[in-house]
Amino acid sequence: MNKGKLKTAVLGLAGKGQDLLESAWQSEYYHLQAVADSDAELAQRLAKRYDCEYYSDYRQLIIQNQFDVLLVTAPSHTCFEYIQAAMKKKFNVLKLTPAGPNFEKAAQLVKLAENEEVKFGVINLRRLAESYRAAQDYVMQNRLEHIYLVTAFCSFPQRGDESWRSDPELAGGGVLLYPCYEMVDRIIANFSTPQQVYSLNLNQAPDKRQRSYLTEEVAVVTMKFSDRLIGNLVASEVFGSVLQVLRIYGKEKYLTVTDEKLTICDHLGNVLEEFRYEYNDRQLTIQLLDNFAGSILSPVDTQLCCEAAGNLPTMALIEAAYLSARTAMPEEPERVLQRARPAPAGVWPT
Secondary structure, eight states: OTTOOOEEEEEESSSSSHHHHHHHHHTTTEEEEEEEEHHHHHHHHHHHHHEEEESHHHHHHHHTTTOSEEEEOHHHHHHHHHHHHHHHHHHHHEEEEESSSSHHHHHHHHHHHHHHHHEEEEEEEGGOOHHHHHHHHHHHHSSSOOOOEEEEEEEEOOSSOGGGGGGGHHHHHSEEEEEEEHHHHHHHHOSSSSEEEEEEEEEEOOHHHHHSSSOSSSSEEEEEEEEEEEEEEEEEESSSSEEEEEEEEESSSEEEOOSEEEEETTTTTOOEEEEEEOOOOOHHHHHHHHHHHHHOOOOOOOOOOGGGGGHHHHHHHHHHHHHHHHSOOOBBBHHOOOHTSOOOOOOOOO
16 A cells, blocks of 8 residues: 555665665655656666656656656765755755755755755755764763863775766865765764864875865865864775774863763773664664655654755864865855855845
8 A cells, every 4th residue: 555655766876775665665655656766777676576657868757757756876076066956946855965956056056946845855865873972961960070082083985986986076075075075074973063163175196287176085084163063074095894983082081972882981991981873874764764754744743864065064063164175265165155144135245
């Protein structure tokens, strides 16, 4: 029975697209009606498996149908205009991070969703992960007194199958914007948007001219939150195995957060407390999908946990970091955020 379910399409089926497709299939709130991918053979095969229509042309998917929800996993630079078209047809949109190809376009989509009165969400699983939620509670309850330093480390294998990521205009970033997006979001959730960021990027291509046209392989971002709190994020594609670690230092102890564990240690490294959690991508994705569906079907009772507007500070920090890497100067994320806010009456925007 599909009565009462949200008519749904999935745009983009490579990589995490198939995981999202399966999660939507398992959720009780979605009725899959179509899938789309530039790889027609892949789209046809998955459409047959899930008993739905398939498209190899994103434009046709949008103009020929009327969906309640469009799930987007295709790279942002390949589908920005189709997301706009979908919103104008009153499709609610949920997409993988980031919220857009860059800050300006993410802000455009947020504004369009607001104008069209549709939901626009970002699939940010660590907002639901128990370890990160427990760490946030620990910080908010002031159990880690006099926090003065935040450090984060992200590493992941190099991608050999996505050549578009080597084009800064298409990628909108690289190391930071994609794999480290959720970590940046968790830092902001705990400590708000930094006042300033200073970033250094490194690409190891042997030719100097070639390096200037490639996205970075290593990035270091220093953040100033206040005169009493600073932070540092190190991201790299060259260390091999996937790893994401957040560490928060207080006067007497520090806590370390990974997807599956929260550890509190004294400054000699002795473990004071340790908590283990299950981190399951599929379960978290279904949980997020259910929340998104609830925000559409019962908006009074369900607050959207992944609203794209709430992701703009993350986009602003990343944009400021990339600007800093180009200017070799500290930059202010708040100045980026200002571009998404309407100027007061009688004031010319700067």
